[in-house]
Amino acid sequence: MKRHFITIFFVILLFEPLNGQIGVHPVGVNVNASGPTVVFLTYGNIQGYRPAEALWCGEMENAYPHAGTRCRPGTIYGSLPDAFDLSTESGVGGFTDIMSIPSSVARRAYQEAARGGIGTFFYVRRFESLTGGPDVYVNVTCRLAGGGARVPFALTGVQMAFADDVPVLSIMRGEPVQPFTAEIRYNGTGQLQGRWELVRPGDELPLLDDLLTEATLPAERRGFQRRYLELERFSYFLPPSSDSFILPGPDISDIPSDFEGMYMILLRIEATDDKEGDSSLDAVNAGFGTVNSGGVAAFPIPPLRYFVGNTPVGMTASNTGAIRPLFPLPDAAWFPGESMDFSWTDVPGAAIYQLELEDWYGSELLTAWLEPGSLTYRAPGWVFDQTHSDQLKWRVSALNENGILLSRTAWRLLIKD
Numbered sequence: 001m002k003r004h005f006i007t008i009f010f011v012i013l014l015f016e017p018l019n020g021q022i023g024v025h026p027v028g029v030n031v032n033a034s035g036p037t038v039v040f041l042t043y044g045n046i047q048g049y050r051p052a053e054a055l056w057c058g059e060m061e062n063a064y065p066h067a068g069t070r071c072r073p074g075t076i077y078g079s080l081p082d083a084f085d086l087s088t089e090s091g092v093g094g095f096t097d098i099m100s101i102p103s104s105v106a107r108r109a110y111q112e113a114a115r116g117g118i119g120t121f122f123y124v125r126r127f128e129s130l131t132g133g134p135d136v137y138v139n140v141t142c143r144l145a146g147g148g149a150r151v152p153f154a155l156t157g158v159q160m161a162f163a164d165d166v167p168v169l170s171i172m173r174g175e176p177v178q179p180f181t182a183e184i185r186y187n188g189t190g191q192l193q194g195r196w197e198l199v200r201p202g203d204e205l206p207l208l209d210d211l212l213t214e215a216t217l218p219a220e221r222r223g224f225q226r227r228y229l230e231l232e233r234f235s236y237f238l239p240p241s242s243d244s245f246i247l248p249g250p251d252i253s254d255i256p257s258d259f260e261g262m263y264m265i266l267l268r269i270e271a272t273d274d275k276e277g278d279s280s281l282d283a284v285n286a287g288f289g290t291v292n293s294g295g296v297a298a299f300p301i302p303p304l305r306y307f308v309g310n311t312p313v314g315m316t317a318s319n320t321g322a323i324r325p326l327f328p329l330p331d332a333a334w335f336p337g338e339s340m341d342f343s344w345t346d347v348p349g350a351a352i353y354q355l356e357l358e359d360w361y362g363s364e365l366l367t368a369w370l371e372p373g374s375l376t377y378r379a380p381g382w383v384f385d386q387t388h389s390d391q392l393k394w395r396v397s398a399l400n401e402n403g404i405l406l407s408r409t410a411w412r413l414l415i416k417d
Contacts, residue, residue, distance in 0.1 A: 021045050021067075021136065022127055023284035028141035029277065030150045032187050033110045035243075036103050038154035039277055040215060040293035041140065043095040044284025049127040049136060051087060051095060054080040056105045058112050058121050060139060068137035071124050077108040082388040084298050090218035094286030098216060099123055099140065100298035109144060119144045148240035152277025153190030155213060155297040156243075159183045160267060160304040166403030168369070169306035170351055171257055177306050180249040182267055188276060189240035190294040194269040196231040196250045199303070201261025203228060208386075211300035215271035215293045219281075228266060231255060257308045262369050264303040269295045305369070307352055309401065323347045323398045323407040333417035334392060336384050340414075342394060343376045347407050350398035359389035390416040 024043050031037040043051075056078050057071035080100065090096040101123075109121040123140040145151055162169050162178040169178055184192065199206060209217060210226045217225070232250035247267075257263075274294030281287035326343040334340055342355055355377050357366040366383045384392075392414040398406045 022049065022138050024125075024138050024140055025280045025283040026140070026277065028143065029152060030145035031101055031106060031142045032151055033106055033113075033144040033146065034103075035106065035187070036156045036298075037099075037101040037106065037142075037151060037187055038156065038296050038298045039099040039101075039140075039152050040279050040291065040296045041097040041099050042090065042279040042281060042284055042286055042291060043097065043125075043127075043138065044281070044286035045093055046095050046127060047093045048130050048133075050130060051097075052126040052128045052135070054085075054097070054099075054123065054125040056101065056109075056121055056123055056142070058109065058117065060122055060124065063135075063137045066135040066137060069124070069139060070126070070137040071122070077105045077121060078102065086212070086216060086298065088218060088221075091220060091281070091287045094218070094281070094284070096218040097125065098296065098298050101142065106144070109142070113144055149189045150276060151188040152296070153186065153188035153238075153272070153274045153294040154277070155184060155186050155269065155295060157183075157185035158267065158297070158299075158301050160265070160302070162304070162306075162403075164403075167305075167397075167405065168352060168354070168399055168403040170399070170401040170403050171306060171308055173257060173260060173308055175257055175308075176252050177255050177257065179252055180265070180304060182247040182249070184238075184245045184247055185243060186238055186245065187243070188274070189238060190274050191235060191272045192238050192245065192247070192269070192295065193235045193272050194267065194295075195233045197228040197266040197268055198231055198255065199228050199264035199266060200256070201259050201263065201308075206264070206266065206303070208300055211266070211302070213269040213271070213295050213297045213301070215269070215296040216298070219287070219291045222271065225268075229256075231265075257306075260308050263306050263308065265305070266303050267301050269297070269301070271295055300364075302364070307369070307403075309351065323350075323396055323409055325394075325396060325409045325412055328412070328414065330412050331415050334384055334414045335417050337381045338384065339381045340379050340384070341376060342379065342396070344396045344409065346373070346375055347398040349400055350406055351401040352399050354397040354399065355394065356397070357383065357392060357394045359387040360391040360393070363387065365392070392416075 058075040059072040060069040061072045063070040086098040113119040160182040272294035324345045353370045355368040393411040397408040
């Protein structure tokens with residue numbers, strides 16, 4: 001009897017603190033049954049653990065000998081792709097996770113519900129013990145709904161474009177830029193609040209954090225986003241009856257073109273209150289107060305670019321040849337942390353070259369803009385530390401003074417050594 005008592009006491013001592021140790025908020029959310037959903041999550045008390053994989057599934061089971069409930073094999077809908085994993089440490093013993101549910105997962109859950117299921121599924125993240133103890137599984141309940149008022153207010157897509165829909169607008173010094181807009185696709189309802197900013201030639205370029213919406217970042221990092229020349233502020237209420245909104249750009253007379261070089265127009269979306277998705281720090285012992293998550297997004301918002309030069313339109317030669325990639329060769333090896341040189345052939349009439357480097361998932365690692373005659377570019381080593389993918393791809397485009405595409409190479413593959 002004494003031995004049994006000691007065994008029972010040991011089991012309680014081992015598992016009771018673990019079951020209540022790591023918490024998440026919110027613990028349940030409504031999600032769009034016919035499209036993507038993005039939710040800001042806060043975990044607390046993760047000291048001694050590190051985040052591992054995150055899965056969506058239709059059923060759960062006891063995770064014994066580990067703590068919590070995990071996905072039941074055979075009911076898994078998908079996993080959070082590395083390309084969309086914006087999770088990061090937050091505060092003291094806290095962890096911020098951006099749960100980006102793809103349409104394919106929502107469709108799978110809807111199909112199960114149509115066959116008589118309960119209309120809910122689960123997001124389960126595993127936390128691995130750093131001390132050799134049991135792992136901890138923490139889940140969030142996802143309830144199928146429409147994309148309207150009861151779903152967290154989140155951006156699911158942003159597309160900015162000039163009136164002529166050119167990839168890069170090219171103008172002469174002193175000329176006005178074209179009017180532009182941003183098409184905002186969203187779930188839920190809330191206040192779209194933010195500002196237009198301009199990165200001028202010579203300014204420090206924005207990093208990934210600067211291109212994310214404010215609500216995508218943990219609370220303590222929101223005040224450290226770089227600020228640039230403010231063009232205009234805006235605030236619009238987005239109703240639940242729609243899923244898209246055309247955001248007008250600022251007055252073009254306020255946009256400078258007084259110096260030659262590349263300019264970048266940034267769309268900065270600020271965090272707003274959202275009762276359906278706001279995250280409580282107190283609830284998970286990760287701090288105090290509530291983190292507003294209205295306007296969260298699972299992607300960086302790419303800037304809109306325009307190039308100011310001193311060559312009048314029509315003065316350059318017409319395009320007489322196609323651009324060809326030179327180095328690196330197809331399937332060349334790349335090494336983490338090491339720089340790499342890219343080169344290509346010249347195109348008559350090109351006013352600017354665009355070098356693009358992406359990982360296998362399509363996430364942008366580098367976009368470089370080079371003047372005519374610049375036919376090589378050395379990518380710094382830190383660029384290659386931004387991805388978990390083993391395969392990368394690159395291409396080069398040649399554009400004329402009006403931003404019209406003259407020629408573009410096919411994607412070339414790079415293989416991690």
